[in-house]
Amino acid sequence: GQNIDQPTEMTATEGAIVQINCTYQTSGFNGLFWYQQHAGEAPTFLSYNVLDGLEEKGRFSSFLSRSKGYSYLLLKELQMKDSASYLCAVLDSNYQLIWGAGTKLIIKP
């Protein structure tokens, strides 16, 4: 079966750095996405990785290792507004998006 695992909840301090991990087992791989979803709102696109390595975009970076079926989202200089759920999703061989359950990130002052 297809499976995406990410922690259910994480807590971090304002100004700090947090890494949210995602491991996946899917039928084929055509890329991995990270989305941010604030409570009561729809997801917004953060990043897309299809090749191994680190993609940096401002305070957010996303890393992919296809051989390990592993990705992480790194958030630096955390702000209170970063409190949200972070969804990992993999595009499988049929170009279907397989979604993780999301990681709820709580930022404390």
Place this chain on the structure above:
Amino acid sequence: GAVVSQHPSRVICKSGTSVKIECRSLDFQATTMFWYRQFPKQSLMLMATSNEGSKATYEQGVEKDKFLINHASLTLSTLTVTSAHPEDSSFYICSARTGTIDAETQYFGPGTRLLVL
């Protein structure tokens, strides 16, 4: 770019009525649109994939006669919840692919919160 709108943002209706939700891509043509449902504290659940000019592909367990999807143009898809019941109360979200350089990225509408009394 890549803005997707949804209307209405919130709807309350009586049990047994039908509700139509519109999803529009505002600044691009979307050959493929997706409809999701999300219950509180749960992940997104794909309901169906909608391609312009053809019938929607429904996920297992989703009743196509209850959730009618029409992808009439490259910028508009509609989801009609027929004979809605309280268990249909949920957050319905559409997304669209741009079909361009970031062809595989899905951009989401703001969602429609449905409450069936």
